[in-house]
Amino acid sequence: MKKRYIGVFDSGLGGLTTVREIVSELPDENIVFLGDTLNMPYGSKTKEEIIGFTKHNIEMLRRFDLKALVIACNTSDANARMEVSQAYDLPIFGVIGSAVKEALRVTENNRIGVLATDLTVRSGAYEKQIKELNSDAQVFQVACPLLVPLIEKGELLDDRDHLEEVLRSYLKDLDGKNIDTLILGCTHYDLLMEMTSGIMPGVKIVSSSRCVVNDLKDQLQAEKNCEAPATRKFYVSSKPERFRRMASQIIKDIEIEKIIG
C-alpha cells in the first residue's frame, strides 16, 4: 500500500514550523510542502490575489496523492478558506480555527491578543471566529507587516537585535490591554516564539502551527487514518512478569507476551 501525503503550504518559511510539528507529532506521515516564495509576502497582497495563490498552491500539491491538506498560512486561511474549502474533495485544516479554539481554552480573563499580517487583521477572521465561540471575549489585534519580510530576509540569523526591536515596537500596542493570551496568528511568528515570551512574560502564547497539527492528529487518529508505525512484538517462553520489570529498563513501553509453543 502506497503511503499518501499530508500537503502543507505557506508563503514561505513559516509553514516549516507546521511541518516541524507534523514530523514531531506524526512521524510516520509522508509530507509534501510548498512554499510560495515567488509571491511572498502574502500579507501585503489583495484578497483576490490570495485566493488565486491559494488555489494554485492546492493544485500543485494535488499532484501528490493527498490524504489531508494544511493551510499553514494564516493570511491564506483568513482570506481564501471559504473559496477553496468547498472546491476540493479533501479534508482541509486551517490554522485560524485551531488557534482560536486553543486560545479560548487557555484564557482565564477572555482578553486575547493576536499578532498577524496586515491582510489577516483586515480580514477580521480572528475576531469573528473568537466572538462566534465566546461573545464575551475581547480581541486585540496587531498588524505586524514587517515581520514576515524580515524573517524571510534572514534577520533571525543576521540581525536578531533589529528583529527584536521591531517585534517590541509591535507588542507595545498591547500595553495596558491586560491580555493573558497571545495568538501568533502567522506561522512565521512561531520562529519568534522565545523572543515573544521573553518580551511578554506571563502571557500564554498560542502557536497556530502547533494547534492545527494537534487537530490534524486528532482527526487522523479518529479516522484511524494514521500511517502505521513499525510493529515491535516481544515474547518470552516463561515468566513474562519477571522479565518485564527489567525489560522496561532497556526499552520503554514494552509489552511482553508469553509464547505458546
Added chain:
Amino acid sequence: MKKRYIGVFDSGLGGLTTVREIVSELPDENIVFLGDTLNMPYGSKTKEEIIGFTKHNIEMLRRFDLKALVIACNTSDANARMEVSQAYDLPIFGVIGSAVKEALRVTENNRIGVLATDLTVRSGAYEKQIKELNSDAQVFQVACPLLVPLIEKGELLDDRDHLEEVLRSYLKDLDGKNIDTLILGCTHYDLLMEMTSGIMPGVKIVSSSRCVVNDLKDQLQAEKNCEAPATRKFYVSSKPERFRRMASQIIKDIEIEKIIG
C-alpha cells in the same frame, strides 16, 4: 504492502540490547523478539541442548514473515550456528562474526579480551574466528558464568554493588594481559557497558549487539530491503537557495526543489 519482520532471539534480557540498537539504527523495521526465559541461562547447558533451543526459537519466530534473523545470543551463535545456518532459507546474522570484525578493526596491539559465558568460551568460537582473520592476534577469554543469572535476577536494579564486585573479579583475570580491546561476548553484558568501561579505562569496549546491528543495517541497505521511512518533499515557487539557508535552521537535512507549474 505488509511490512516483514526482523526476528531476534536470546535466552533473555540481553537480546533486548540488540533490539534497542535496531530501534535506534533501523527505526522503520518491524521487530519480533523472543526471549527463551524458560531455558535461561544458556551458558551452563550442553551444546546439544543449545542446538535444540536455537532451532525451536527459530521455528517460533518463523510464524512471522521474517526478512532476516538475528541470533542475539553469543552462546547460541557459538554452539548452534553451523547447525541452523543451512537449515533455513533466511539471512541469519550472528553476534560473534560481527564483534570479531569490529574488534580487529579497532585494536592497535592485536591483544583482545573476550568476556563470555562458560559455554561460549568452551566452544572456542571467538578465538577461532579472530585467528582466522588475523593469525597474529592474541585472545584472552574469561568465562563469567555468574553474570547472566545475576542480571536476570535483577541485580542491576537491586544490588548493583554486588554485581560490580563480581564483574571486577572476572576482569582481574585480564590484569597484565595488556589488552587494548575487550569484546562483550554476551549481549547481556551490554547492560554492564558503563560499569566495564569504568573498571577498564582506556580499553576499547566492543558491543556484539551494536556490531551485529551495524552489519544488519549495511546488508538491508545494500539490498535496498529497508522499510521505507516517511517521505518529506519540500518545494518553493521561487529562490530555493535563499529559502534553504533559513529552512535548515527549522528542519534539518532538508532538500528544497523549485516547483515547475
